[in-house]
Amino acid sequence: MAKIIVVTSGKGGVGKTTSSAAISTGLALRGHKTVVIDFDVGLRNLDLIMGCERRVVYDFVNVINKEASLKQALIKDKRTEGLFILPASQTRDKDALTHEGVEAVLDELAKDFDYIICDSPAGIEQGAQMALYFAEEAIVVTNPEVSSVRDSDRILGILQSKSRLAEQGKSVKEHLLLTRYNPARVASAEMLSVADVEEILAIPLLGVIPESEAVLKASNQGAPVILDEDSEAGQAYSDAVSRLLGEDVEHRFLEQQKKGFLQRLLGGK
Amino acid sequence: MGILDYLLKKNKPSSSASVAKERLQIIVAHERSTRGQPDYLPLMQQEILEVIRKYVDIDQDQVSVQLDNEDDCSVLELNITLPDAK
């Protein structure tokens, strides 16, 4: 039986797609058969970040409308064994995703996969609510910035009232993923710290992903940043995947790294 | 800590991150308290305000509408602060 995890945020552009790509790749790398679904109807982008944009033939809405089988629509990742992508439709019809349709697709996927990662669109409207409705766990992607934190709190409210588990009187397991973190700016008190955001949102911390040039590079190449093992962002995502799997891993990259010349030369930590 | 340190600290404007944190704590607490309220509440509050304004001159923030759920019933609490009668 698959575990359904939504990657959500409320606010747009905070790193949901980047995180969905990295985390699904990380899960597959650890041997868990994983599918990542793009719920951003009309604004398909996960395919670009995963580097499979030219292999999209059918999409999520085609499967729901029975114009294609799931097998035809799923794209097998070329780099990572056991990883599949279900691309979003580029239709402008906002009601293309129906509860029954999405549920049927998830049920079918659940037979074959260990993890189903749902990349939510921005906002708190129908699209975002559809992406989170069936989730058992939620990764709330937040930037250390006022509007992002506030929107994360609103999305938490929706998870606690409008998800399927909430309707059954149970609760979705919540994780905070703080991204685009800049330790230097936190040190000079210009940016909210991890502790500040944790205190306000009061949910367990899954990881802190530093602001990193490696993310842009990864998206340029269409290879999830977690595959860039030398980058801090890649390593931070890898740690987050470990924690998602229940391992106890210490947080890294929270402090400004001041490497000495020798340290750099010797490649010390 | 010396007196000088104390004075310096006191005069130092609060950091931009701490201003952000304070503002967030306030707005998030407010929004959590209104969470789960029916969607019609803000509009109803507005209409109540307009009715009262036909008779008395009051401001937006002088009317507060709060819905509390108790065991098997909901209580709608309406608080209106009227200005002193002239």
Ligand SMILES: Nc1ncnc2c1ncn2[C@@H]1O[C@H](COP(=O)(O)OP(=O)(O)OP(=O)(O)O)[C@@H](O)[C@H]1O
């Ligand atoms: N850790 C990071 N460091 C630097 N840039 C980042 C980081 N994370 C994300 N970005 C950049 O932020 C932008 C938005 O990222 P992404 O598309 O993942 O956000 P999103 O939440 O999916 O957006 P949308 O709400 O539009 O779906 C991209 O340009 C991405 O490269």
Ligand SMILES: [Mg+2]
């Ligand atoms: Mg996205």
